[in-house]
Amino acid sequence: TRKMDKSTILQKSIDFLCKHNEISAQSESSEIRQDWKPPFLSNEEFTQLMLEALDGFFIAIMTDGNIIYVSESVTSLLEHLPSDLQDQNLLNFLPLNEHSEVYKALSKHPSDPESLGPEYLKTKNQLEFCCHVLRGTIDPKEPAVYERVKFIGNFKSLNDVPNTTRNGLAGVLQRSLQPAFDDLVCFVATVRLAKPQFIKEMCTVAEPNEEFTSRHSLEWKFLFLDHRAPPIIGYLPFEVLGTSGYDYYHVDDLGTLAKCHEHLMQYGKGKSCYYRFLTKGQQWIWLQTRHYITYHQWNSRPEFIVCTHTVVSYAEVRAEQRRELGIIEEPPPEVTVDKQSQDSGSDSQLNTVSSLKEALERFDRSHTPSSTSLSSHKTSSQLSDNTCTSTASKLHMDMATPPHQSHVASTIEMTSQRRSSISSQSMSSQTTGHSVTPVHPVIQQHQQQEPVLEFSAQVNAMQHLKDQLEQRTRMIQANIQRQQDELRAIQDQLHRVQ
Structure with missing residues (x-):
């Protein structure tokens, strides 16, 4: 970057000071000056x-x-x-x-x-x-x-x-x-x-999706409150510890909250409905809680309940309650514009639609033979699913012939077939073009270049997919080998104990 000279720096400083003085004068003119x-x-x-x-x-x-x-x-x-x-x-x-x-x-x-x-x-x-x-x-x-x-x-x-x-x-x-x-x-x-x-709902949320965590006993008494809670609910941790959570809930929400807590005690985890929580400033704030039960490490008995509370706005609550009642909210009214702008907007919209259609047709023509890409996507999804399976299922897999190598081989085979089919199609199209009717040289050159571009793009995509599949196969094989070694070590320790 070029260094500014002294005159430029002085001019920019003067412009900034003038702008600052103008803004300050405007703000002072509208400032409340009463005592x-x-x-x-x-x-x-x-x-x-x-x-x-x-x-x-x-x-x-x-x-x-x-x-x-x-x-x-x-x-x-x-x-x-x-x-x-x-x-x-x-x-x-x-x-x-x-x-x-x-x-x-x-x-x-x-x-x-x-x-x-x-x-x-x-x-x-x-x-x-x-x-x-x-x-x-x-x-x-x-x-x-x-x-x-x-x-x-x-x-x-x-x-x-x-x-x-x-x-x-x-x-x-x-x-x-x-x-x-x-x-x-x-x-x-x-x-x-x-x-x-005297007590009203605080329906406006400055930052949506604010959340804080707390821990409760099985009797729903506060055991812990993290540092994010005081700016939201106003209470400090020592003010709520030992008190029941039901003391802060709205009376109209107690029935549904009790059902949510029964579901939690039965299944060990769950998500509450929207409910109102009384803040220290005597305002009702809408919350939704995700909670689960933690168990003791040695005796596996329920120890306490961990809750993550999320702040929601009244607009979300009202929309959810209306959906439960089967009420469909009307969309916002359309903005009225003059006829000239409307006509120009409709023309531009038609032009946009036509251009989109042309682009989609070109995209479909260039991506019609996509069986190889579909099979590669299926293979990658199967690989990701296999990585998420349990350890036991991974240990029983055969190391000699992993299924992912067969997927890679099939993908390579389909790629070679696709290359041959594309080349044959391009040759047939060229021969038919010369034998039937004379074509303009520019159009003929464009038609000859299209299969080449399609072929190179598809080859690059297939090569990229092949590299990804091979890399995932190596990672899965290494993971299986490591888990088998850990299993052997555990078996050796069990034999020593016996």
Whole structure:
């Protein structure tokens, strides 16, 4: 790499400092400066803590009631996933007697961003109203249950939002809604529950598939908790040791968990259902456990149970429960585009399909005689299966004529046959081409080169497979010889003991 001169280094340093100052100014303009915000917390962390403390969530609604954004905290409060509410109308989740009131409250404000002047922002921008919102359920056929909530927010336009916030909001909005949102006004509000929830589900998982291990006695008391558990469940090891695991389970999950534990005691290992575990912060977190029983080394008695707990999201739990009920979830709505882009997309799609068909036809023509490759794949699979068999079956194999050598011999024989057939086919095709009709020299040359390329590619593939088979045969023979030597040594020791 070429070393930069002093002027280039100075110019890059100036550009970096200007960019850094610009970003710092934008972040400081949107920073909360009130005394009640701790300085060591960022805006995002402070907002999340406030939402958890107030039992609320964020929502962005257009003036016609269309929901364009919902924060993830709605799941723990109303049991709705954000995807269930986005691109839906708010009136669909309200009782019929509240439709007109809420619609009037949203639509009486201007939908033109230019009409939101300074005087309007100071006097009539804020809006507060109370209503009942439908709670989510696993089975849509269950009776509707509504939760009383309070909306507190302001009407905003994306033109007045700082660039940093604009970029983040554009990332969460659907692509079909972004052009419309640039030209319209939306209502950004905080939704709070009228009746607080002291214990709620922690449905949002920061890192999915997080797991930790624990050991339990046969009475299901904690004996061990590894270091990965405190960041997930909040408890330190000494806080749970000696306590029963059933003390932390949800009452609705006790029956299914008891059946899983009976299955574990009967078969020695198993996998639990999805269940809720109470964390130290008084939140329900969804877990799934794989467990097995370990036995004493000398008397073979059950000693303790080893559990591996995996964190799962509420979306996975709901999908599994709906599958058990036989409910098929509807796919997400398709994004609407204009006719011109749709026509161009369909044309490009047809071109792509046609090109794929041509490629597949060429692939089929070049790989039609694949009996040798299929037999070699079967041979390799048989070799891998033979390596996974027990020691006793390996000891009884005949060392003189191992089956893998026969597979290699058959593969080599089929390869030679294939070579002769390909050469005969190429010669016959060339003779027929000269005798029937005159062919263009370029096409004739292309037709003559195709069998040669196919032949060389197949020869290289067969040679590679042959080398792999021979290498695996040598490894298996060495493994069998080593195990036979170990068996002889064990037999000698048994004779000495007797």
